[in-house]
Amino acid sequence: MKFNDYKEYLSPALAKATDLIIEKGQGVYVTDVNGEEYLDFVQGIAVNAFGHNHPRITEAAKAQVDKLITASFNLVNYPATLELAKRLAEKTPGELNSIFFSNGGSEANDGAIKLARNYTKRPGIIAMRGSFHGRSLGATSITGSNSKYRKNQEPLVPSVYFTPYPNCFRCPYNTTCENCQLECLRELQWTFDYLIAPENVAAVIMEPVMGEGGYVVPPQKYMEGLSELLNKHGILLIFDEIQSGYGRTGKMFASEHFGIVPDIMTMGKAIAGGFPMSAIASTKEIMDSWLPGMHGTTFGGHPVCAAAGLAVLDLFEEEHTLDNVKEQGDYLKSRLLKLQKQYPIIGDVRGLGLMVAAEFVDPRDNAPSAEMLNAVKDYCLNEHMLTLSCGVYGNGFRFATPLNITREELDKGLEIFERALAAAMQKSR
Numbered sequence: 001m002k003f004n005d006y007k008e009y010l011s012p013a014l015a016k017a018t019d020l021i022i023e024k025g026q027g028v029y030v031t032d033v034n035g036e037e038y039l040d041f042v043q044g045i046a047v048n049a050f051g052h053n054h055p056r057i058t059e060a061a062k063a064q065v066d067k068l069i070t071a072s073f074n075l076v077n078y079p080a081t082l083e084l085a086k087r088l089a090e091k092t093p094g095e096l097n098s099i100f101f102s103n104g105g106s107e108a109n110d111g112a113i114k115l116a117r118n119y120t121k122r123p124g125i126i127a128m129r130g131s132f133h134g135r136s137l138g139a140t141s142i143t144g145s146n147s148k149y150r151k152n153q154e155p156l157v158p159s160v161y162f163t164p165y166p167n168c169f170r171c172p173y174n175t176t177c178e179n180c181q182l183e184c185l186r187e188l189q190w191t192f193d194y195l196i197a198p199e200n201v202a203a204v205i206m207e208p209v210m211g212e213g214g215y216v217v218p219p220q221k222y223m224e225g226l227s228e229l230l231n232k233h234g235i236l237l238i239f240d241e242i243q244s245g246y247g248r249t250g251k252m253f254a255s256e257h258f259g260i261v262p263d264i265m266t267m268g269k270a271i272a273g274g275f276p277m278s279a280i281a282s283t284k285e286i287m288d289s290w291l292p293g294m295h296g297t298t299f300g301g302h303p304v305c306a307a308a309g310l311a312v313l314d315l316f317e318e319e320h321t322l323d324n325v326k327e328q329g330d331y332l333k334s335r336l337l338k339l340q341k342q343y344p345i346i347g348d349v350r351g352l353g354l355m356v357a358a359e360f361v362d363p364r365d366n367a368p369s370a371e372m373l374n375a376v377k378d379y380c381l382n383e384h385m386l387t388l389s390c391g392v393y394g395n396g397f398r399f400a401t402p403l404n405i406t407r408e409e410l411d412k413g414l415e416i417f418e419r420a421l422a423a424a425m426q427k428s429r
């Protein structure tokens with residue numbers, strides 16, 4: 001079976017990083033139709049927190065399929081979905097105890113914007129340049145990680161404004177961490193002064209650790225300043241934790257690193273062990289502003305996804321997954337920092353927990369180098385390792401391993417990565 005024989009039947013809109021046809025997966029490995037095994041450091045784009053086909057997750061889903069596939073959560077309730085809402089509410093920070101289930105990240109973000117507008121009765125949404133929130137029309141409107149996502153789509157949802165994401169490695173103000181005067185935050189204040197009065201702004205939406213845009217961790221003082229500024233104006237803070245949530249950064253939600261509780265939080269990706277599910281969490285007061293029928297979904301809260309989601313939460317507790325993320329994440333970062341010293345094509349190593357990236361540069365001037373990254377990525381693929389890039393210039397190498405990865409599996413990937421670095425350096429000489 002060859003992908004090329006089927007390609008003509010698929011829209012080219014879905015960018016394909018490889019031509020592989022994958023038949024099965026187990027843990028950190030996938031196997032293609034020819035029986036070739038690949039080390040998967042992408043995991044469905046940071047979806048499979050417990051690797052491929054964890055038996056606890058597959059058994060839970062199978063058991064639910066045998067009982068009931070769907071009757072629509074609009075119409076009836078299911079034990080698994082009710083239980084998941086309760087257990088999720090116990091995990092979410094602060095008072096974010098009211099849950100709305102949907103099917104994917106974009107849909108959850110669309111819902112979050114609708115909820116913020118409905119609660120505040122204000123139109124404005126401020127998003128961050130560099131952030132990715134999805135591809136539905138609403139999510140595209142608040143996505144600023146690459147103009148290709150927005151190309152030929154204007155006009156998008158109105159009253160959306162962008163402010164810079166605090167990216168210290170590529171500071172738009174050319175300042176250093178030591179001299180930082182939080183110029184990014186001043187920019188937001190200018191948006192209020194020049195463009196949209198704060199009392200017309202419903203919410204600011206941000207990824208507390210940026211995903212697709214480059215695995216960027218914002219500085220603590222920015223997060224505190226942002227929260228203070230928004231509180232002053234009664235503007236809601238929406239955290240998109242679709243990629244950064246569910247243990248990826250070493251805490252259940254990335255917001256916990258900053259000690260800041262948003263008003264609305266969206267989750268997706270890892271939530272149902274690989275099944276499509278997402279959720280919006282908010283306070284009861286905010287959620288109750290939605291009257292029945294103001295938002296809805298046919299498949300959201302699907303019992304098979306919910307059953308898998310319960311198994312995911314059990315595994316987090318039983319396997320002490322957050323401890324593993326911290327331990328393996330620290331190890332991964334320290335190994336990458338050592339490689340950075342050896343290989344000047346790595347300009348920056350950053351991230352939290354197992355949400356870590358290496359940014360590739362031209363060592364002569366630190367300019368982003370997708371060329372170097374692609375050389376490394378291609379080498380890895382040749383060596384049967386799946387990897388994924390990030391960042392507007394496609395020069396970020398993201399590590400999105402399962403959260404239960406072992407030291408041996410991590411080492412195996414790092415060895416391939418190091419050989420790829422050496423080969424890329426050699427080629428560039």
Ligand SMILES: Cc1ncc(COP(=O)(O)O)c(C=O)c1O
Nearest residue numbers: 104105106132133134211242243
């Ligand atoms: C932070 C973030 N938000 C939203 C999305 C969109 O999710 P989906 O592709 O499930 O619509 C993604 C997907 O990569 C994401 O990383």
